[in-house]
């Protein structure tokens with residue numbers, strides 16, 4: 001970056017105003033933090049012009065007051081200690097001068113203040129500007145200020161460049177004053193640009209924080225809804241006192257089968273399969289009890305109502321936006337591998353693999369479960385029926401995996417029926 005070196009080299013000799021200003025403008029664009037540029041400019045003025053002090057007062061938006069950010073020279077001020085409120089006469093003077101065209105131009109010599117005070121209009125007690133100028137004169141004397149240059153961004157006073165006397169006693173030229181004005185303007189631009197960037201960063205952080213908060217609430221809501229759905233799914237079977245634990249048994253068998261098939265059940269895959277195994281019959285909550293628990297054969301009309309539990313379940317789960325896949329699985333859990341199932345007559349691998357697993361384990365558990373109107377059948381009988389339907393109602397690959405998993409489970413209990421002997425070690 002040319003500016004620091006450029007300013008340093010200029011400190012050692014004569015300088016070209018235009019060149020310095022071009023350098024400052026370039027630095028302004030590059031510097032994310034303006035404090036470095038402000039320090040460079042203060043030091044440059046101090047060394048180049050040989051002043052008793054060069055100081056910069058910049059508006060602190062958080063504290064709502066102007067504070068000294070830098071001061072150089074033999075009579076410099078301690079940075080940060082001297083502050084000016086927004087209603088300080090000096091600040092008011094320059095804030096007003098932008099708004100009122102009749103106010104004096106954008107700089108103030110101590111000699112000008114004295115001249116204005118000597119005029120009759122400012123001596124009149126009725127004119128508050130007289131008091132203001134008296135306050136300014138006092139402040140300038142306290143600050144050993146010879147010349148004050150304001151810096152604006154649009155109509156806002158961003159800061160004030162306060163210059164002491166020249167050590168060699170020379171006065172400032174008109175060209176030098178214009179140069180200081182341009183520097184003050186550039187400093188203001190740099191401060192405001194950095195402030196704007198910082199605000200953008202903070203706004204982005206705040207936005208990200210709020211989005212995370214909303215996402216957290218959404219997840220919590222989804223979890224609550226899921227828990228309600230789980231209770232509903234259990235409620236379906238709770239009405240039938242003989243078939244206790246169907247939901248959790250089906251979940252267990254389904255997960256065992258999936259593992260046996262080599263499906264990676266880490267993370268979300270397991271969540272989806274578990275949810276589908278638990279919630280697949282939640283739509284039965286909308287089926288009248290006289291149909292749901294009818295001991296005899298269902299009429300065609302009753303059967304159509306019973307079949308509608310698939311769509312009802314998918315509809316109930318619509319608010320669970322995180323579980324779109326679960327709805328698709330539930331919609332397909334009565335499809336048959338040979339394409340003769342419902343509601344859409346999907347065939348083979350058109351049926352989601354999770355639905356094919358549910359179809360097998362749910363059927364098996366239904367066969368072995370005791371109902372109010374009949375006793376549960378033996379494991380042997382259920383296995384035989386599942387095997388008989390392998391390749392037609394059920395996916396043969398799923399059936400094989402299920403029977404292997406079942407055998408392993410029963411082996412641990414030491415009760416493997418002969419019918420599962422074929423599945424040892426397969």
Ligand SMILES: [Fe+2]
Nearest residue numbers: 280281333334
């Ligand atoms: Fe079902």
